[in-house]
Every structure is written in C-alpha cells, then in structure tokens.
Amino acid sequence: MKTLLIPVDFSATSDNAVNFAIEWTKAYGYDRIILLKTFYDTVFDHIVVSAEYAPVSPHYMAREREQATDRLEDISREISLKTRGVNVIAMVSEAPLLRAIMEVIREESPELIVLGSDNFSYSSGSFIAGNLISIAKASPIRVLIVPATYQYQPVQNILVPCDYAALDSLNKVRALQIPPQWKNSKLLVFNVDPKERYLQPDEQLLAAEAHVHDRLRDYPHEIRYSNDKNIINGILNFIQENNIQLIISLPGKHSFLYYLTHKSISDAICRNAQEPVLILK
Template sequence: MKTILIPLDFSETSANALKYASNLLKALHVSRVILLKTFYKSIYEQLLPSADFVQLSNEDMLEERTEINQQLKVLANELLSNCNPDLQIETVLSERPLLRAVHDVIERQKPDLILYGSDSANGHEESYIGEQVIAIAKTSPVPVLIIPSDVSYQKISRALIPCDFAMTSRLNPVSSSGSPLRWWNPQLTILNIDPRHSHLEHEAEHLSALEDFLSGMEYKVSYSDDEDVVNGILSFADEQDLQLIVALPGKYSFFRNLTHKSTTEAITLNAKHPILILK
C-alpha cells in the first residue's frame, strides 16, 4: 500500500505541488495520501500582541484552527475528485513546528514518499514550506520529491541520475523494490561529471558495476567535464528531454556535498525539473 505525505501551507508554491500530485496520482497505484498542515504558535506569539497590537485569545486560535481544518477538507475533496475514488485521503493539523510535525507523521504513518514544493528564483511569494525544503530533505528517512513552483506535471519517462563512478554502490536505492523509481520505471541517464577524466582509468570496472546495480533497468551513460557540478547537472538536464533529477543518498550525493546555502540556491535555480532525493 503506497502512501504519500504532502505538507501544505496554502501558498502558490504549495498549490502547484498539490496540482502536480493530483496528476501524478492518476498515473500511480497509490492507496493513501496524507495532507499535513501545521498550526504552530510559539509561546511568544501566544503571549505578545501582533503588529496590530491585538493579542490572540484562545477563541481566536480555535477559530483559526477551525478555518484551517475546513480548508484542508476542501483541498482533500478537490484532490479526490481528480483521482481514483478508492484513494484514501487523510488530513492532519499539527500544533508542532513543521519539521517535527513531518517526522511525527513519518513515525506514525510510515509514508513511502514525501512530496512538497520549492520556491523558484523568479517567484514573488516565499512559502513557509519552501523555506524548510532542505531541512526536510536532509533529515527525512524516506524519499522526498521536490516540485519547483514553475513545474507542470509531465509523465516521468526519463530520469537523470548524477553519479560519481567511484561510488556506484550508492545506486542501491535506485534498484531496490521499495524505490519510488520503480513506480515509474523510467529510462535512466547516469551522468558522471568528471572534469579530470579520471573515470577513464577504470571505466570498464565502473560500467560493469553499473550493470550489476541497475540490472533489469533501462539506462544509458553520459559524461560531463563541467567544473561546476551543479551547473553541469542542470545544464545537462536542460539540454535533454528529462522529467526528473534523482539525488542519491549519502555524503556523495551532489546535494550533500554542498553547503546549506548553495544547496538552496541549486534547488531554487532548478526551475524546470522535479528532484527525487533517495534514502
């Protein structure tokens, strides 16, 4: 039974991610979707007056909570109307901070995938979830699918996997039975970015290892000598007809090698392709 967790914040970025999910669900055999919204008020927000010098009462917070619950139910009904009627949709309103709320749901509900939106470089609105995109992606024990706010749904038939050929063992999650990639079974392009061409020394061994790890999957191998890893990946993805970029787990992932700031910039600059971060 496949379960997808979708954190929401009612922003345009979040709405686009939900629209993408709606189309994605039509193509997948997903049994359950969990829509998560946080209603977190810090102790300072509860005690101190707002910018309008109005202190929120318990009644005010209860009314706001009720309105959010109603909005969640509307979104759940809209999603269900566009999907398989057998799909189970649950709504969760948490009073914890977003990251903790996400991990609470993961622990209790065991989702197979988390899907949420990221803000684009040209976006006029910054979503709360978009600001937390890296924290969720790096700490989640389950795969994460990040949908840039400018991306519209396309059937995932071709996916790009940047990979250091010296660390082909990191490809294990790609071919595992529980991998979301198995939901789509796209043609894979394995991209080795190596400006020093060091892969040529052991190329036969690397290609043999790829064949072992990707047995039964359709793939091809490409190379880039771009000194800027992220630029090389995004430029290659732009040149090809790809619907997904896949980040491998561990410290050798092209995202994990970056600082928090540069990772955020990389995802923000990537306005054209969803990113699947495997675990």
C-alpha cells in the first residue's frame, strides 16, 4: 500500500502539515496515512519547574496521555472524512521521536515522511520542527518539509538546486518516477555561479549542461543561473522571484541539504524557505 507517515505533536505547525498531507494524499493517490505521536519522557518531564522541583503526579501524566490519545483519534477521524477510502492509522510510541520514526519505517514501509517546519518569522514551539534536520538526515526514505502556514498548491514549477560537481545525483530525479500529475510541470535546474561562467560557457560548462539535459530528457526542464555570492541566498532569491511550488533537494555532499545542515540551518530552510522541500534519498 502506498503509505505516507506524519509525525504529529499537536502544534499549529504540525496541524498545518497534516492539512497539507491530506491534499497531497488525494492528489497523488496514497492508500494509507500513518499518524505517529511519541510519548517519550525525559527526566525533566516528571518535574514541575519551581523552586522545589516537585515531581509531577502520575495521575496528571496519565490524564495528559489520555487527552493526547483522544486528540490523535479526532485527527484520524477528520482525515478519514476528507480522504474517502484512505486507511488512517494512529500510532503511539514511548520511544524518542527519531527512534519511533525509524521503527515505523522499518515495520510499515512508508514511502514518504511529511514534517512541518517553523520559519524565521513564526514559531509554534513544535517539537517536530525543532528536530527537523536530524529526522531529514537520518531518514532512509524521502522527506517532504512543509513550511508553517503553507497551503497545498498543485505543482507547476519544481526547483532543483544543482551543483555541477555532483551531477550524478540527478539520477535520483529520474528514479523519482515523476507522477502523471506533473506531466505539465517544469523542472527548473538551478545553478549558482558567482564567477558567471554561464555568460561565456567553456567546454566544461557545456558538458555539464549536456549532462543535465541527458539525465532529465524525459521531463520538461530548463537550466537557470544566478551570480549570487552565497549559495543559500541565490536559491532563496530565485524562489522569491519565480512561481515555485516545490523544491527538490538532491542527496550528496554538494546538495542543497548539505548546505542546510553544514552551513547555516537558521538562515536556510528552517527559517526562510516558504515552499515545500522534497528531500530525495
């Protein structure tokens, strides 16, 4: 069964990701949605922040779990009403978030994880958003990151940031098996070239462009450039100036994700990107 996994924490950002996933499910023909809520406790969860650090009552913790379980069931019913025929499963776990996600991936074989993300101007206090990068890096399956408040839109233009030093990663796009819903969509392969070699392309650049065209020959696509001195800024500025509904992050050392996780997380996707990002594996 074509399965989508949504970790939830009942924050506004998480709820928005659920609403986005409902529309994505209907658009792309998923058969099953798994909602995952972890009840993992650290030692600090059992302590009231006060001068005495009084232990939290077990009855209070039990009531909190019961309320969370009821909320999870309410969300499941809401999804079922909006996605006729889709099997909705609510799962709870006592494991830490990342371990719980990995266990569900191993046991249920979902194709995609949907995660909500806060940004620079808004924070819902989402626990999942706070662990976004660690989940995206560790996940063996594709991850779709949905910015807070972003509402689903049909995909017309897809941005593929690409470093010419890692062109083989474009094979991941071919392996994506672009759905028929994207048959009229356009892949915009985007390269940040501060030296402006693209203005007078040499043989190496022409060979790289030929490689792009060969890898993506089955899909409508264009190659675009920016002379921005900063990779992240170049990508984000291009997104603002063009009608983009989805960003595809290629895997590997030279990928967009590499810059997000090794350069400046706070100034990249978690804070600035206003469009969904699909991270390939």
